[in-house]
Amino acid sequence: MKEKTTVNIRETAKRTVRLESAAIGSLEQFINDDFEQTVELIAHCRGRVVLTGIGKSAIVAQKIVATLNSTGTPALFMHAADAIHGDLGMITAEDVVICISKSGESPEVKVLVPLVNNLGNKLVAIVGKPDSYLAQSAHFVLNTFVTQEACPNNLAPTSSTTAQMVMGDALAVCLMELRGFTAEDFAKFHPGGTLGKKLYLKVADLSRLHQVPKVLKSSPLREVIVEISSKMLGVTGVVNESGGLEGIITDGDLRRMLEKNMDASGVKAADIMSRNPKTIQHDELAVNALDLMREYDITQLLVMKDDQYHGIIHLHDLIREGII
Incomplete structure (x- = not known):
């Protein structure tokens, strides 16, 4: 190894970004009939998509498998070297096989392809050399040719692996749109973590964890204080004799009343409540409740089921679930 030389780190990083950006930009010219037919082939496939490769291409294949699985296209990874030692058995008759390789001439690929x-499976090549053994042996070729690797020696797979990954993303996105894959479908495959909760967690899932603080318009101040204190949400809904929602009282309303030195002996709920409180339907997504709280700079919403008061959702519920 030679002695270290002075390197302009920022310029090297910028050059890398420019080279890889150019590699991605050049892919647009390779979106052709083979690409379109590959999308249609996978969309109508009754099996899985089996992705294979060797070296860095194998790692890219694993990422594409993860993307396809999470967007509604069943896929699995088969390492090209392991395939010829037994893993070939994971391929079923109705599967589509995608082989990824920069050169298309790797020894393992040459053994695997025939x-x-x-x-009898359809073989798709994601390859950087359209005249390679792999490309000539495949039914469809997705060209990922790059003029230059970002590596200063033009050797380490950098621009080429980026191009492979983008081609895989293009396949996945086309398949999503072709199948009408929705946010609700996405949530089914991502039930864990913050992302999943934003897509499926409903207001009712959180509000049902609490008791429902509620007083009548005619309730005396003492009952209001006890209700707010016992339900431990810092708020209570105010209803009329028929159960219809009339307003809301928060612990802040109580403090402001005391600051005014009001005679509390005859105070009723109706005297201090805020009318037309902000509400949300029980079947709305919890993340929508967060949007409303941010819009109105409040920490809770009254939950409605149709036109009936149904409970409270609090900012703390959203924090606890990791929605924020």
Whole structure:
């Protein structure tokens, strides 16, 4: 290894970004009939998409598998080297096989390709050399040719692996749109973590964890204080004799009343409540409740089920669930 030389770190990083950006930009010219037919082939496939490769291409294949699985296209990874030692058995008759390689000439790929073709499966090549063995042996070719790696020696897979990954993303997104894959579908495959909760957690899932603080318009101040204190939400809904929602009282309303030195002996709930409180329907997404709280700079919403008061959702509920 040679002695270290002075390097302009920022310029090197910028050059890397420019080279890889150019590699991605050049892919647009390779979106052709083969690409379109590959999307249609996968969309109508009754099996899975099996992605394979060697070296860095194998790592890219694993990422594309993860993207396809999470967006509604069943996929699995088969390492090209392991395939010829037993893993070839994971391919079923109705699967589509995608082989990823920069050169299309790797020894493992040359061994694997005729075996896949002998099985009768459709073979798609994501390859940087359209005249390579892999490309010539595949049914469809997705060209990921790059003029230059970002590596200063033009050797380490950098621009080429970026191009491979983007081509895989293009496949996944086209398949999503072709199938009408929605945010609700996405949530089914991502039930864990903040992302999943934003897509499926409903207001009722959180409000049902609390008791429902509620007083009548005619309730005396003492009952209001006890209700707010016992339900431990810092708020209570105010209803009429028919159960219809009339307003809201918060612990802040109580403090402001005391600051005015009001005679509390005859105070009723109706005297201090705020009318037309902010509400949300029980079947709305919890993340929508957060949007409303931010819009109105409040910490709770009254939850409605149709036209009936149903409970409270508090900012703390959203924090606890990681929505924020």
